[in-house]
Amino acid sequence: MTDTDRARLARLLSAEQETYSAEHPRSRELFEAGTNLFGRVPMTWMNKWSGGFPLYLDHARGNRITDVDGHTYVDFALGDTGAMAGHSPAPTTAAVARRMGELGGITTMLPSADAQWVGAELTRRFGMPLWSFTLSATDANRWAVRLARLATGRSKILVFAYSYHGSVDETFAITGPDGTTVSRPGNVAPPVPLDVTTRAATWNDLASVERQLAHGDVAAILTEPAMTNIGIVLPEPGFLEGLRELATRYGALLMIDETHTFSAGWGGATREWGLEPDLFVIGKSIGGGIPCGAYGISEAVAAAVTGHTDTGEADIIDVGGVGGTLAGNALSTAAMRATLDEVLTEDAFAHMTALATAFTEGVQGVLDEYDVPWSVSRLGARSEYRFARPAPRSGEESAAAHDDDLDAYLHLAMCNRGILMTPFHNMALMCPDTTRDDVDRHTAVFREVVAALYD
Structure with missing residues (x-):
């Protein structure tokens, strides 16, 4: 089993934070100007996005989001399920x-x-x-x-x-x-x-x-x-x-x-x-x-x-x-x-579930390759990795597996490479517009950021 090198994690996290801040000046500007909003955001939980300030939305369609700095992302967060049908179907x-x-x-x-x-x-x-x-x-x-x-x-x-x-x-x-x-x-x-x-x-x-x-x-x-x-x-x-x-x-x-x-x-x-x-x-x-x-x-x-x-x-x-x-x-x-x-038809769910299965298999393959002590679970069109192995079997066990620094690193590293995960946890959801290429892109990026930490 590969243990997490906390010093290496701190260095990687700092580098991802610097990249994020440098590449999103307009989002940072809007956040800093939001003095009339409690927490500077429309709802205080929006501060959960890693990086010191959230991305600001310009437009979204299907499973793509473009921020005000012009970066387009493959969106696996999908509004934490609210946009499971895709953005503006x-x-x-x-x-x-x-x-x-x-x-x-x-x-x-x-x-x-x-x-x-x-x-x-x-x-x-x-x-x-x-x-x-x-x-x-x-x-x-x-x-x-x-x-x-x-x-x-x-x-x-x-x-x-x-x-x-x-x-x-x-x-x-x-x-x-x-x-x-x-x-x-x-x-x-x-x-x-x-x-x-x-x-x-x-x-x-x-x-x-x-x-x-x-x-x-x-x-x-x-x-x-x-x-x-x-x-x-x-x-x-x-x-x-x-x-x-x-x-x-x-x-x-x-x-x-x-x-x-x-x-x-x-x-x-x-x-x-x-x-x-x-x-x-x-x-x-x-x-x-x-x-x-x-x-x-x-x-x-x-x-x-x-x-x-x-x-x-x-x-x-x-x-x-x-x-x-x-x-x-x-x-x-x-x-x-x-x-x-x-x-959200029967055919759509069949498509989404097949992609989530491929997503889960891709994550598991990376975890096996580097012997990382995490686990991945799937629920139909939804998949999630957790920083525990074996997978937690209760809420108490899952809460104990939480790791702020690992969460921040994974979210920022993914974001800096064009992929959005749910900010509250490492959940990925498929929608009718998600493609196999999107899933394979996640697998490749996931392998890159895991390798940087554990190789």
């Missing part, structure tokens, strides 16, 4: 332009025929019979959690340590040293101690799940089919089936969030792996880049919710805290219809 932009121009009516608080079409298509793909729309997966998770609490009469949500479900307060939880639930490090001002709202368990550990469910106060298990935002951590055989069985046995609902794991296939991991959720959440990619999200519920959950609303206990039409005036607007539903109907 033609059917989506045409549908959006028609809604905004010819038809008019971006948001009217009125339903549209497009919304009904999208609901039927989501049922066809994911199996849930009833749907409601949002403007993000965060909202979809937040509102579905409220319905789960209403349907069960229970207060707590079970999540997995280092999972990610947007900025939902209940989900930034990990298991403390004594088995209690505590806030994840860095969580910004949780409104209440996390053990008031949440129980945390360990991914791939059914015993830890059962211990938390045994308290009898869990409304829903909220989980991705595979962990993603901490690196891809795949479920071990029987784990997801065990979650379904435990949820049923202890009277909790099973809530599946496929915002990232939609990469698994045309119907997400839910269809690919035969999952049976009670609630289902998706967002980002289904609108081709237009803000949107959706949650689906079973007939049983709908009946339980309706029972409480019929008695006046809860109000899901007016002031009950579920919904928003822009949710389900005509523009977002038009975008979703076009994207699902014409872009």
Whole structure:
């Protein structure tokens, strides 16, 4: 096994930082001028891009991004899944332009025929019979959690340590040293101690799940089919089936969030792996880049919710805290219809998955060649390398594999050679416009930057 020479890493990182700064003067100028923005950027997480300042966008199309300094990149980040359909896919932009121009009516608080079409298509793909729309997966998770609490009469949500479900307060939880639930490090001002709202368990550990469910106060298990935002951590055989069985046995609902794991296939991991959720959440990619999200519920959950609303206990039409005036607007539903109907098709997923398989094989070949103690995992059209070998099997293990300097070096070295990876981790996503040449280019660059460190 080849150990990381930290002194060599520091020298390589410094050289990549100098190159990045020298080649992006306009981006640096815009960043330094952004004094009226908190953190100098539109959203503070944009500072996660390595190099001291982010790239600034000029234009993007398909899987190519061009920055304001004129550099064009092969984009494997794809908006951290938000642009899984590619940047500005033609059917989506045409549908959006028609809604905004010819038809008019971006948001009217009125339903549209497009919304009904999208609901039927989501049922066809994911199996849930009833749907409601949002403007993000965060909202979809937040509102579905409220319905789960209403349907069960229970207060707590079970999540997995280092999972990610947007900025939902209940989900930034990990298991403390004594088995209690505590806030994840860095969580910004949780409104209440996390053990008031949440129980945390360990991914791939059914015993830890059962211990938390045994308290009898869990409304829903909220989980991705595979962990993603901490690196891809795949479920071990029987784990997801065990979650379904435990949820049923202890009277909790099973809530599946496929915002990232939609990469698994045309119907997400839910269809690919035969999952049976009670609630289902998706967002980002289904609108081709237009803000949107959706949650689906079973007939049983709908009946339980309706029972409480019929008695006046809860109000899901007016002031009950579920919904928003822009949710389900005509523009977002038009975008979703076009994207699902014409872009993220079964053929597209077959193409994307084949490329992700080649991407993964290319990375593994380089790791084997230099005996680098990293691993690479794939989830359909998505692949990711992690600084651990063997691959982490839980969120805790994946978090422990994080390495700031290695992350910065990999991201900057790739960027300086014309390839963008997701800034939060080393995730690569394929879109319908990605080609085998793009994948082979990544493999060649990856080999170059790994060789510089380990040869």
